[in-house]
Amino acid sequence: MNEGYSNLPYRQGANAFIVDETESYLLIVQKQSYADNQWDVPGGGKENGETPQQTVIRELEEELGLKNVAVIQKSPLINRYEWPLEIIEDYYKNRGLLYRGQEKHQFLIKLDMSTPLAKSRKPTGF
Numbered sequence: 001m002n003e004g005y006s007n008l009p010y011r012q013g014a015n016a017f018i019v020d021e022t023e024s025y026l027l028i029v030q031k032q033s034y035a036d037n038q039w040d041v042p043g044g045g046k047e048n049g050e051t052p053q054q055t056v057i058r059e060l061e062e063e064l065g066l067k068n069v070a071v072i073q074k075s076p077l078i079n080r081y082e083w084p085l086e087i088i089e090d091y092y093k094n095r096g097l098l099y100r101g102q103e104k105h106q107f108l109i110k111l112d113m114s115t116p117l118a119k120s121r122k123p124t125g126f
Helices: 052-064 085-095 116-120
Strands: 009-018 044-045 072-084 099-111
Touching: 009 052, 044 052, 052 099, 099 116
Parallel strands: 009 099
Antiparallel strands: 009 044, 072 099
16 A cells, blocks of 8 residues: 555445346456456446445446346455555546545346347357
8 A cells, every 4th residue: 555545535336247147148348448458347436425236227327328227136245456656646636536446346237138238249259
């Protein structure tokens, strides 16, 4: 941990691990801002007044256009990690907020394969 930042709060957020109806495929996305070798699961930061579950539902609509999703399960584990000093300073510079890192709540979502998103995409391998 960077000296002087240990008293800062963690940015709160949520991630969605989305499986298809048969639980055969896991949806992982490559965001447009990522480099070729960077992948992630959908999710993002909590907005004022949201619960972690409300955050993940909003993020799924914003990032993937999914509406009326059902949360199958919430993990009891929270992914907590520290940010390097450059990220702490960049976040403050761009958003005026100081955080020491993130705490991400993890949710399991089952995707209805009849949704337009599921119909328009084919699973791909690595």
